[in-house]
Amino acid sequence: MSLHAARMRLRSRQFRQYIKKLGCKRNQTLHFTLVHDTMSRKPAPTSQSKARAMTLHKPMMRLERRLSQVTLYTRAKRRVPLLQMNKEGYAVFMTVNYRERDRGDFQGVRAHFIDVDLNKLVETYRTGEEAERRMQELQADPAEQIESVTVTRTSQERYVLVALRGKRRVRQLKRRFLAKHRERIRGAMIVETKNGFHVYWAIRGGKLGRFVAIQRALARKFNSDPKITDLARVMRVPGFHHRKNPASPYLVRVKRWGRKRPYTQAELIRKLSLTL
Template identity: 80%
Template sequence: MEQRVTLHAKSMRLRSRQFRQFIKKLGCKGRQTLHFTLVHDTMARKPIHPTSQSKARAMTLHKPMEQLERRLSRITLLTRTKQPVPVLRKNEEGYAVFMTVNYREQARGDFQAVRAHFIDVDLNKISELLPTSEEAERRVQELQADSVEQIESVTVTRTKQGRYRLLAVRGKRRVGQLKRKFLAKHAKLIRGSMVVETKNGYHIYWAIRQGSITRFVAIQQALVRKFNSDPKITDLSRVMRVPGFYHRKNPASPYLVHVKRWGRKRSFTQAELIQRLGLTL
């Protein structure tokens, strides 16, 4: 029992350090307000008639960095009406913890600084758009018969344009293989970046100093093309999962989001990043 308590305390200290060092690595400063979004990982949608007992699917929270408690177990974030919300408890209840990467003081205000460029590499899904139901069915059969891909589930939905969206989900072992391949393939390109490991892949950050807000989207789009990463990760207001908290889409198999590599100490300039990665804007 005593050993279990000791291990838990050690784990909480590590998670607390990961969280605080992550936000510092992004260049967050003492008086700046940090903005967070908590989204329930397993709820399909917000209750139609929320009650005091029902759970909201998402909540927006904030707090100045200098007021953040040092221990993860004690951190509370504030609602718009200044009500404190214990973040660790919410994570244990199934809420994922996301943070707005770039800086703006007000939740709906203009952005004032680029803190980082970043990508989301999701390796557990295969998404394809097919012209006919016959081709979609044929592709489903191919994937299900493919022992290499280790497909766990496949769904096909018809789009408004009459095409067919196929979404296949890979198994845990295959995702692990693809994670290792990704790091090996892009080792030179991601050298010096901060690598956050998620359940299904990686979030990769290049901390930026004196970045141009007007160039942000173009550089993000170039990164998507370079790494074939999630094409939605291009806007200034993008939120990303925070290290130190669990991914709980599968409650039976929670995954602790964590920093795998901290990267170099000195942040990048946008010009350096473009040249270093050979980005075409």
């Protein structure tokens, strides 16, 4: 087997195993979102294949085993080759929780999860002077390895500072995160992304009404993205490349599969001492 074939086989396994790990059933429809990593946010007025984003679906029982053969369907039932779209710059996301129709009501909680972005530092200040001082501190700190920093004024008269760290610093923070939260994330599925981790706790018998409160508690516990709270949230799928920098694509991959038995929501709350 060639090196390329071996890598494709591993990517195919990661893709399918990720879906199974979330507890997706063979008779359920899977929903995907493709978003171009570099295209302008304004959608192209031509065909859907040139749009910045598209929604796709396919019943799990009809999903091809090899990643190179996976095709999904648009709402108009047009076939879209998933791997080819990723090569053309489209990031591949999947709706984590279960609903049969892409605009229908949710019917089940498959997992609770967090998005840990170690590349981006976001802070809010009351005055422009405070934000300016913080910007100068970050730029003068060699440990942070800041590559860019911006300050924007919001409509609420606040100042939001956004700083982006370098690759070496992100790698350091990844190691630090895993060490710091070793016991907390034991048993969780960990997906490594270019800028951090997506951490999943597969759930059985979860109540839809508790989802948002638990997501918010997880974000507070891990200081992760506070926006990852809605049932409709999509997440990057392992086995596909992150292509925001076309010259340096990053393969999203599962770092740890976690334990075999899913958690209950009550068990997860106890394990992590979550305050809802």
